[in-house]
Amino acid sequence: MEMSKELTLHINGQTYEFTIGRKLGQIPESETLLETLRERLGLTGTKLSCGEGACGCCAVLMDGKAVASCVTLTAECGGKEITTIEGLADPVTGELDPIQEAFLEHNAFQCGFCTPGIIIAVKSLLNANPHPTEDEIKEALSGNFCRCISHYQVIEAVQSIVKGGEQA
């Protein structure tokens, strides 16, 4: 097996060229997407908590769907469109995503550790279903754990944009 393989990552609209391998600067085969984001690219908005797919803190969008970056191998992300919490704001104007605005408005967080993952999960939901019911919202967020009980505000925040969408 050859020791270096090209790996092109598309993250938050940017293209990164890496090689896979064990040398300094290369991405080892066993590196998780979460490690690449946080430790290699400094995108620390994505959090590590359980490390085994159970809490949702590390969620990122892969081709528009939320996945757990802690149980995703970076080596398998070539050609995928990855979006992290840092990539939600408009890259030109810096304007936040409506979901982020709604979370601020509704104080839908306390410590905020789980919030990036929750916002990514909401984004994933709205991509597939722009007008979810309350049950659908709860179901879509059932893989995101929050220690501070921000859930009530989170649901209000999400409902506010869904309604807003309807009004517009």
Place this chain on the structure above:
Amino acid sequence: MKNFEHSNAASFEQAAQELQAAKYSQPIAGGTDLLGTLKTNILPNYPSLVVNLKTIPDAAYIRDMGDKVAMGALTTLADVEKSDVFTGELKAVAEAAHSVATPIIRNSATVGGNLCQDVRCWYYRYPDAVGGKLLCARKGGDECYAIQGRNQYHSIMGGMHTGHNACSTECPAGTDIPAYMEKIRANDWDGAAEIILRVNPMPMLTARVCPHTCQTKCNQCQHGDSVSIHSVERALGDYILAHADKFYPAPAQETGKKVSIVGGGPAGLTAAYYLRKAGHSVTIYEKMEEAGGVMMYGIPEYRLPKHYVRDLVKAIVGMGVVIKNNTEVGKDITLEEIKSASDTVFLDTGAWKQPILGIDGESLTQFGLNFLVEVKKFMTKQIGKEVLVCGGGNVAMDVALTAVRLGAQKVKLVCLEQRDEMPASAEEIARAEEEGVEIFNGWGLKKVITGADGKITGLESMNCLSVRDESGRFNPSYGEETRVFSSDCIILATGQKVDIDFLGEKYREELKSARGLIEVGEHRDTRAPGIYAGGDAAYGPSVAIKAIRDGGIAARSMSRYMGFEPEVPARDKGFTKFDPERIYVTKGAVEKDTPVAERCLDKEDSTSLTMEEARAEAGRCMNCGCYSVNASDMATVMVALDAEIHTTEQTFKAADFFSVMHSVDQLKPGELVTEIQLPKMPGYRTGYLKMRLREAIDFAVTALAYAYKEEDGVIVDARLVAGGIAPVPVRLTAAEQVLIGKKKSAELAQEAFAAAMKDAQPMKENAYKLQEVKAQIVRSLEL
């Protein structure tokens, strides 16, 4: 996570090839299960290569094929739960997919990965980094921690054997100890007898003489005394002998093949039993007056009363085995003659010859084995006053104790080995000391000292520095120190040798091994076609149970050689059970022993347990295996809907694929699941119910996949499969039978539940699961 090589597969074939070529490899689909096991490093072998299946084109799809639905292995569970195909009669599939983990996981997790996932037992998944590796039975270790540990999420239906049971693996014959213990707990002594007789036709003898090293490996040693396996075996052996007519029947059919056996010791009698059972005509040539070998002549009466041996021999003769006593092969008849009159021959001539040590005065000593054989003569003759026994094995212990009981005033024992190196079992040593034998460790024989009249007065010995050399071979080295042990009777029990002169010149050259024994292969075949051998003659002096193992192996090989495939007993179906209360008893049963003062030469020292006592002791056996539950929600549904699992090599019925704890163990190296096919079920109402602690994330505490066909409120067909209650999904056939043909009602649901859980055996903390199963049956009926 430790590193590995990684490749992206372009096809299942390529993936299979790469996986097969690497020593340890793993396919990866969504990775949601695999990466967890790699991060915690709990797999027995960490993969050197991980092959990504997600890059295989056209492996994720759901296709309507008319009368069935096909689903690619790489289809994500998110796509399964949303598919229109699974809205109607196959709704159970979508419901099960939806119940898995969380929406985030389901976006990556695949159907194939879900079906192939590893067990979720918390002991199994315990990370190695915290407090070291937890090697449970499922992971190649011995003990299932769930049996006596926290087990609220474990099986309520019993466990499954992991294939390398601690006690059975230690037994040379591989006796299925937990299986016969289970039968005895159920008071099914005939069933227990059938199991033990598969590998050992003389448990009434082995229970009394075997060093039973199985007990040293018993997992109850972690909690208290080992299960007293030999005591239970003894009660079972006595039962078998008491009903000999039932257990040693003449064969129903004769094959017309002729077998001759040279030597009626444990190996020979065992071979005779199995060969005769298979319908061959069997003749044993025995040089002594009676068959039984060491069991008859070597082992003292007080350990093994001869009537047991005689009764066993009688039972075997009753099967139609012919024993020619007082017939010494090599003298009275030649092996050539025997061979030419037989289709196959088995040699079990043991190790009876005295080894020559070459010390001064050796001819004045007695040979230990002869002493034991001729003990009756000694009983009328006067034994020496001060007996000195030389040797550290069980024969030496038998000799020393026999001398004590013959009335010697003082019995001393010298051996080369230090106390902890002595080959004799600890119990035998303790017994000898209890009866006053004085043991001197670390002394080798130098010369026999005689008085003016030529009679023995003692032994000069030299101190032994080490018994074995660096390579572990027997090669004693001695120091300068000497010591004289006074004695008027020296008995040498320093080993026995194999004598193969009886083979005659031609066969001796042909069959001889480098060590002067009979050379045998794995099937106990010798270099001469049709001639087999086993026991001490092939392996040197050892224990009876090894000879019994050889007799069994040889019998199977000989039958095969003569054109008869030996019967393989059908594996017991169903789950292994244990007694949830008695396993906590830490004290093992002890056979009643005669007080030292009353012990003698011609009565057995100890008394067998009663059948009730043995049954209680069998209750301490934990029936070691794995008591986990199946993790996969999809697996349960696949069994209920009678799906087919297609792989790169073959097609499995779901019920077969999920009949073993970890289905992938049934796959060949590199073999991959490619597609799942589900027959459509027009007219059925299906669904999947899952009880768990938290709405998302958690695995099933109990689950029920159901498919009903109803006509006018009457159930005309039902398929019910429960998950989370046993190591594999369980089809509730008994409940189905109750339901079919009846109008549904709450009483019927109760009746179905009672039938389904008739064989349930909850552990300490999980009886609550029964209520969940009941609730799910009720809910499935939409009452």
